[in-house]
Amino acid sequence: MLKVIGYIDRATDIVLLLFFLILVLIGGYTMYDTVLIYDLAGGDDLRSFKPLITDVENGGWDMSALSPDVVAWLTVDGTNIDYPVLQGHDNNEYLNKDPFGGYSLSGSIFLDARNASDFSDPYSLIYGHHMEYGKMFGALDDFLDEDYFEAHRTATLIVSDRVYAIKFFACIEADSSVNEIFAPNETQGTLSYVQKNAAILREPEGDKLIALSTCKFPQTTERIIVFGVLKDEQ
Numbered sequence: 149m150l151k152v153i154g155y156i157d158r159a160t161d162i163v164l165l166l167f168f169l170i171l172v173l174i175g176g177y178t179m180y181d182t183v184l185i186y187d188l189a190g191g192d193d194l195r196s197f198k199p200l201i202t203d204v205e206n207g208g209w210d211m212s213a214l215s216p217d218v219v220a221w222l223t224v225d226g227t228n229i230d231y232p233v234l235q236g237h238d239n240n241e242y243l244n245k246d247p248f249g250g251y252s253l254s255g256s257i258f259l260d261a262r263n264a265s266d267f268s269d270p271y272s273l274i275y276g277h278h279m280e281y282g283k284m285f286g287a288l289d290d291f292l293d294e295d296y297f298e299a300h301r302t303a304t305l306i307v308s309d310r311v312y313a314i315k316f317f318a319c320i321e322a323d324s325s326v327n328e329i330f331a332p333n334e335t336q337g338t339l340s341y342v343q344k345n346a347a348i349l350r351e352p353e354g355d356k357l358i359a360l361s362t363c364k365f366p367q368t369t370e371r372i373i374v375f376g377v378l379k380d381e382q
């Protein structure tokens with residue numbers, strides 16, 4: 149009987165040890181996966197594809213070198229936002245797909261599928277996931293702080309054959325059901341809605357609008373949107 153009890157004790161110890169090892173492996177993999185997600189979201193592996201202003205001046209930037217779906221490169225001065233902008237066949241395609249076409253929880257920065265890819269529309273809307281440490285569009289909630297907003301009002305958008313300067317004039321919180329914001333080129337009154345509801349507002353220095361949108365919280369329909377004006381520099 150004592151021998152049987154001894155076998156049971158040893159078997160229990162082995163089971164507990166295996167269970168502990170499995171937990172350690174799961175924890176290690178989870179940490180590795182998290183680091184990998186944020187590493188990809190950082191965009192360091194993409195920066196070698198970033199165009200120079202001289203590329204545009206010398207005849208245009210070949211965006212297809214990275215992906216045929218790349219339509220521009222967006223850089224917001226003083227932030228981690230420095231990414232290619234893609235455009236899918238719908239607004240779900242690049243939610244969890246990186247610019248190389250692989251699966252990625254951080255997804256890509258992408259232009260609304262209803263917008264013209266050359267940013268010729270009166271209002272263009274760009275989306276990105278809200279990631280920690282300012283990755284992807286994780287810096288947008290900082291724009292709700294007036295001092296931060298004032299210090300980060302400029303950006304550059306490089307399209308294939310031209311360069312746009314962006315001057316931000318408003319930051320707003322809104323639900324994703326607001327058509328004035330989230331139905332570009334399908335509704336009127338976007339600027340009027342922003343001017344009435346913005347948390348931070350300055351006088352827009354032009355009439356060609358661009359907006360950067362991200363989730364305020366995971367699994368909600370609340371959004372933070374920063375509005376700017378596009379000015380053609382090239």
